[in-house]
Amino acid sequence: GAVVSQHPSRVICKSGTSVKIECRSLDFQATTMFWYRQFPKKSLMLMATSNEGSKATYEQGVEKDKFLINHASLTLSTLTVTSAHPEDSSFYICSAAQGAGSQPQHFGDGTRLSIL
Amino acid sequence: RKEVEQDPGPFNVPEGATVAFNCTYSNSASQSFFWYRQDCRKEPKLLMSVYSSGNEDGRFTAQLNRASQYISLLIRDSKLSDSATYLCAVNSRASSASKIIFGSGTRLSIRP
Numbered sequence: 001g002a003v004v005s006q007h008p009s010r011v012i013c014k015s016g017t018s019v020k021i022e023c024r025s026l027d028f029q030a031t032t033m034f035w036y037r038q039f040p041k042k043s044l045m046l047m048a049t050s051n052e053g054s055k056a057t058y059e060q061g062v063e064k065d066k067f068l069i070n071h072a073s074l075t076l077s078t079l080t081v082t083s084a085h086p087e088d089s090s091f092y093i094c095s096a097a098q099g100a101g102s103q104p105q106h107f108g109d110g111t112r113l114s115i116l
Numbered sequence: 117r118k119e120v121e122q123d124p125g126p127f128n129v130p131e132g133a134t135v136a137f138n139c140t141y142s143n144s145a146s147q148s149f150f151w152y153r154q155d156c157r158k159e160p161k162l163l164m165s166v167y168s169s170g171n172e173d174g175r176f177t178a179q180l181n182r183a184s185q186y187i188s189l190l191i192r193d194s195k196l197s198d199s200a201t202y203l204c205a206v207n208s209r210a211s212s213a214s215k216i217i218f219g220s221g222t223r224l225s226i227r228p
Contacts, residue, residue, distance in 0.1 A: 006159075034216070036218075042220065043203070043219060043221060044160065044203070046217065046218075093159050104162050104165060105205075105216055106162070107159040107160050107161070110158070110159045
């Protein structure tokens with residue numbers, strides 16, 4: 001089946017640090033990748049849709065200058081949380097769509113980010 | 117109103133019981149529907165897609181009611197390993213983009 005790799009799985013760093021998270025589709029080409037954030041006992045919240053070779057589409061309320069997304073190839077998208085603060089601590093999950101219409105989505109393992 | 121709504125639960129049922137979850141969606145133009153399973157502190161995993169005619173996969177049955185805009189998931193003969201959070205997901209098209217919106221999830225706990 002389709003495999004999506006996300007790295008790193010766990011990050012603990014000081015406030016003000018920028019953190020980069022990678023999302024790779026290992027055995028298929030993903031035209032579209034999605035970035036989600038999930039707070040404890042809450043739903044997955046879509047942050048942005050990332051299309052290869054073009055600018056990401058951000059959801060309302062998500063700061064594009066805070067969460068930088070780069071989708072340089074059909075197998076790699078990165079999310080950089082710039083100048084992270086404790087309120088950015090969350091579970092960040094990427095997903096990649098294998099077929100048309102963004103479905104179904106295959107998720108990476110997620111990155112648990114803790115900002116001290 | 118949220119675009120996709122679920123009863124958060126938790127549902128606490130004995131092993132072997134049948135349990136059903138419902139999920140409602142607000143966008144009548146939604147085209148695709150899914151159920152995902154998420155274990156604690158893990159990523160969601162696709163459980164099954166939901167087709168208009170309803171579909172079954174072993175102990176799991178999914179149904180779609182377009183008129184009432186809800187989808188359901190039925191789990192028969194529940195196992196301890198079924199304990200997880202179940203997320204419904206709906207494909208939503210906004211302008212030229214297509215994205216999937218998740219419900220907040222329903223927690224299920226199966227007791228021996």
